[in-house]
Amino acid sequence: MESIQLDILTISGSVLLIATFGVVARRGFMDWLNAYRHQSIVLAGVTAIIGYVTGIWEIYIAAVLTLLVKSIAIPKILTYVTRRLDIEFKTETNPYISLRTSIIISALLVALSYFLTQQIPFRSDQVVNVLLPVSMAQFFIGLFVLVNRRTVLSQVVGLLIIENGLFLFTMVLTHGVSLIIEIGILVDILVGIVISSILLFRIGRTFDSLDVTNLANLRDD
Amino acid sequence: MYSIAEILIGVIQGLAIILLSPLITGIMQKTKARTQKRIGATILQPYYDIIKLIKKDEVVSDQSSWIFKVCPWINFVALATAAFFIPLFLTYSPFGLAGDLLLVVGLFALARFFTMLAGLDVASSFGGLGSSREMMFSALLEPALFLTIFIVALTYGGTNLSTIVAAVAGATLLPxxxxxxxxxxMFIIVLGETGRLPFDNPATHLELTMVHEAMVLEYSGKSLALIEWSQAIKLMILLALVVNIFAPWGISSSITVATLGIGFISLVAKISLLAVIIAYLESTIAKWRLFRIPDLITIAIASSMIGMVLYYL
Structure with a gap:
């Protein structure tokens, strides 16, 4: 029984890693948004599995909330806000590091996170052992996506992946913080997305571009 | 030592790959035709093609050297030899004593090397194009293939195919x-090694983007039949490897008629299913730009790297 639980946890962690790589390996905003949606669905599944393994029923509610907010609400809002943006704002034509190099770097980041979590000397159960490195890998990959992409729109996606990683991190370490805090964080993310998407829409209108390098320049008119 | 019956079954396994391989190609062509709303030729069409080509006369350029003439034979012999090392419906092959997975990869490389030389030999511009592209693909696919082989070998204790498949049949995938x-x-590597769609379009003969067809453009008659047949054998070997390493359900581990029959039927069903899936996938995507191909191969390399990390966990 114990070993079957461990197997299910390991397999679900692997699937989550694969879903995270979907964000790195594609170009174009709509592709990322779809990858993020798939990743959130997998994340909700992993959360439900954690709930099953630990036997705490509140985690199931957190899983359902994750599914509703992250895989339905946030992609819908982002699609709605960006529907009037020009198509050239939505495709990442030249990130700082090429696609193939960033895939290799992400694989190295996964290795790094496994290495780092093995250095932490604390007694832990199997949930922590299996899923903590996965959550850290998600965090690192999100950070990498954030610094690698040029447009503001794609940096929002990086932020969302980091948030997913943090969510899994807390869920693994604490086996579910109290439900109020969980709901608070989700609402926070939702509002953050709304504000940032309005902001980037206005940036696009004012500067005629969403490239972050243009934002650092002084205006010369 | 192996008994006479085991050696006999080993020979039958090798011959089954060689004889059934055009059927798999036929199934893929039929699936592609059906997804394009065509009726398509019968799934036996590759056999008819090979018979027709053998009956035809051969035209050889007078500028070509001996390499051009021996290439189809080396191709066929190398891949047919590789076929004998593959456990098909019995968990081991008696010829496994002579060679392992690395030898199979080496035989693939030998066949590919001579195909590239033959493409360059006749000095047509198409041949040179095809050879240089094939060299790029093979140089990039090699690390991914070896990392994948090492994952499988480390997990199941050895590169010998009989050891691997026997261990796979006794274990579950879950741990x-x-x-x-x-x-x-491995799936991406199979697509790349056999020149399926995001890498190379196997159905084209008249495009600047072709890779494998560009190298063998000058062949006709018996040589073309051998080249086509060995390409089909390569596809069948790789599909059989994927099926037997990653989905070994139904494979027989003892020599009784009943289990061998079940093993054979389930193997043919699984390989056909995989072939249909690949053909369906090919219908839904277009060929990628040549310089985007490394992106796809990088995904394979990254995936096998993470597999290595998980093994040493």
Whole structure:
């Protein structure tokens, strides 16, 4: 029984890693948004599995909330806000590091996170052992996506992946913080997305571009 | 030592790959035709093609050297030899004593090397194009392939195919998450090695983008039949490897008629299913730009790297 639980946890962690790589390996905003949606669905599944393994029923509610907010609400809002943006704002034509190099770097980041979590000397159960490195890998990959992409729109996606990683991190370490805090964080993310998407829409209108390098320049008119 | 019956079954396994391989190609062509709303030729069409080509006369350029003439034979012999090392419906092959997975990869490389030389030999511009592209693909696919092989070999204790397949048949997939990543990498590698769609369009003969067809453009008659047949054998070997390493359900581990029959039927069903899936996938995507191909191969390399990390966890 114990070993079957461990197997299910390991397999679900692997699937989550694969879903995270979907964000790195594609170009174009709509592709990322779809990858993020798939990743959130997998994340909700992993959360439900954690709930099953630990036997705490509140985690199931957190899983359902994750599914509703992250895989339905946030992609819908982002699609709605960006529907009037020009198509050239939505495709990442030249990130700082090429696609193939960033895939290799992400694989190295996964290795790094496994290495780092093995250095932490604390007694832990199997949930922590299996899923903590996965959550850290998600965090690192999100950070990498954030610094690698040029447009503001794609940096929002990086932020969302980091948030997913943090969510899994807390869920693994604490086996579910109290439900109020969980709901608070989700609402926070939702509002953050709304504000940032309005902001980037206005940036696009004012500067005629969403490239972050243009934002650092002084205006010369 | 192996008994006479085991050696006989080993020979039958090798011959089954060689004889059934055009059927798999036929199934893929039929699936592609059906997804394009065509009726398509019968699934036996590759056999008819090979028979027709053997009956035809051969035209050889007077500028070509002996390499051009021996290439189809080396191709066929190398791949047919590789076929004998593959456990098909019995968990081991008696010829496994002579060679392992690395030898199979080496034989693939030998066949590919001579195909590239033959493409360059006749000095047509198409041949040169095809050879240089094929060299690029093979140089990039090699690390991914070896990392994947090492994952499988480390997990199951050895590169000998009989050891691997016997261990796979006795184990469940669940305790080995690294095999999921190895399977993803292996699927991309199979597409690349056999020149399926995102890498190369096997149905084209008249495009500047072709890779394998560009190298063998000058062949006709018996030589073309051999080249086509060995290409089909390569596809069948790789599909059989994928099926037997990652989905070994139904394979027979003892020599009785009943289990061998079940093993054979389930193997043919699984390989056909995989072929249909690949053909369906080919219908839904277009050929990629040549310089985007490394992106796809990088995904295979990254996937097998993560598999390695998970193994040493």
């Amino acid at each position: 080995h998450p690294q095999l999921i990543f190895a399977a993803i990498a």
